[in-house]
Amino acid sequence: MPFAPKLTAELAAAGRGRLHKHEKFASRFLAKKRDLIVYVPGIYDKRPELKFPVLYLEDGQNLFDPETSFTPGIYWRVGETADELIAKGVIQPLIVVGIYNTGKQRVSEYTPTRDKKHGGGKANKYGRLLVEELKPFIESRYRILEGPNNTGLGGSSLGGLLTMYLGIRYPLVFGKLAVLSPSVWWNQRAILKSVARAELPARPRVWLDVGTNEGAHTVYQVTALKDALIHKGWEEHRDLHFEIVPGAEHNEAAWAQRVGPFLQFLFPPSDSAV
Numbered sequence: 161m162p163f164a165p166k167l168t169a170e171l172a173a174a175g176r177g178r179l180h181k182h183e184k185f186a187s188r189f190l191a192k193k194r195d196l197i198v199y200v201p202g203i204y205d206k207r208p209e210l211k212f213p214v215l216y217l218e219d220g221q222n223l224f225d226p227e228t229s230f231t232p233g234i235y236w237r238v239g240e241t242a243d244e245l246i247a248k249g250v251i252q253p254l255i256v257v258g259i260y261n262t263g264k265q266r267v268s269e270y271t272p273t274r275d276k277k278h279g280g281g282k283a284n285k286y287g288r289l290l291v292e293e294l295k296p297f298i299e300s301r302y303r304i305l306e307g308p309n310n311t312g313l314g315g316s317s318l319g320g321l322l323t324m325y326l327g328i329r330y331p332l333v334f335g336k337l338a339v340l341s342p343s344v345w346w347n348q349r350a351i352l353k354s355v356a357r358a359e360l361p362a363r364p365r366v367w368l369d370v371g372t373n374e375g376a377h378t379v380y381q382v383t384a385l386k387d388a389l390i391h392k393g394w395e396e397h398r399d400l401h402f403e404i405v406p407g408a409e410h411n412e413a414a415w416a417q418r419v420g421p422f423l424q425f426l427f428p429p430s431d432s433a434v
Contacts, residue, residue: 168249174202176243179224185297187289190269190282192262196294197224199239200302201246201253211303213254213427215336216290218270218315218322220258222412229412236416245423252427257298259290261319270318272325272354275347287326291333307335308362312426314338316415321346324385327366328358336426339368340415344381355388363392365399367422371408379404401425 182196197220204212221228222235229235238256245251262269271280295311298304313334315323320342327337344351366389370382386402394400401422408414 171201171203171249171253172247174206174247177201177204177239177246179239182297185294187293189285189289189293190262190265192265192269194262195260196220196298197258197260198298198302199224199242199256199258201242201255203246203253204255204303208303211305213252213310213312214257214298214302214304215254215312215314215338215423215427216257216259216295216334217313217338218259218261218319219266220260223256223258231412234412234416236412236419238419241416241419242423245420249429251423252430254423254427255298255302255304257294259294267318270315270322271346272321273347273350278346280346283322283325284329286322287329290326291330295333308332308364309335312336312338314340314367314422316340316342317410318343318346321351324351324366325354327364328355328360331360331362331364335362335364337364337366338422338426339366339385340418340422341370341374341378341410342368342382342385344385345377349381349384352384352388355385355392358392360392363394363399365426366394367401367425369401369403369405369418369422371405371410371414373407374410378410 177199180198184193185196186193222230223238226233226235246253268280268282269286272283274281313323320339323337324339327334370379
């Protein structure tokens with residue numbers, strides 16, 4: 161259900177959101193500096209008394225700008241999609257933080273365990289950067305609603321793997337997870353063991369998906385992750401949405417098509433959010 165008509169009209173009249181760039185964010189946990197790009201909804205400046213939920217997304221250069229995307233000209237259209245859905249009143253107005261990856265260090269930073277062939281295994285350090293440094297930085301500069309119910313994390317491919325891992329590592333921090341085409345294959349599907357062993361004082365709300373044109377093994381592996389979540393207590397149509405997307409490939413164009421659906425699942429309208 162959308163917001164009440166009066167509030168929906170106000171959101172529509174607020175217009176497009178804005179982007180803010182924060183360059184060369186430094187960490188004591190990882191050596192490489194990274195840029196941040198922050199979307200704030202149109203109503204942000206018009207209603208200075210309001211606070212907003214926040215979604216942190218990996219691979220920030222692929223989200224808002226066709227010129228910086230991994231595939232030039234093809235990007236997730238997060239800003240345009242959020243603007244449209246907020247104006248219709250079908251999602252909460254929210255802040256989205258795009259965290260740029262660091263190029264060659266991406267594999268290392270986005271993976272929770274070290275693989276014999278591919279290396280990696282610095283996701284715990286990345287998690288500390290995110291929770292202990294980046295999140296407080298954003299909260300000090302923007303009007304953010306507190307608590308896991310107002311805090312999301314998302315990514316695709318290795319970013320989806322990272323999201324799933326940090327989601328079960330910090331369930332009292334991130335209460336909403338957008339896990340798109342996760343690289344379940346990493347290090348002999350170690351993420352399945354991580355889910356099975358996780359001690360969860362709370363279960364985040366999870367959007368999980370995979371495309372049929374990503375390969376039969378990929379569909380099988382992501383389905384195995386879905387089964388592991390259900391075995392751990394998640395329930396489809398309640399706190400878990402699982403979708404096999406017909407014809408979808410493993411690329412930015414395919415993930416852009418899922419931004420609207422996962423925003424509606426993770427951030428449905430709530431008068432308490434504004």
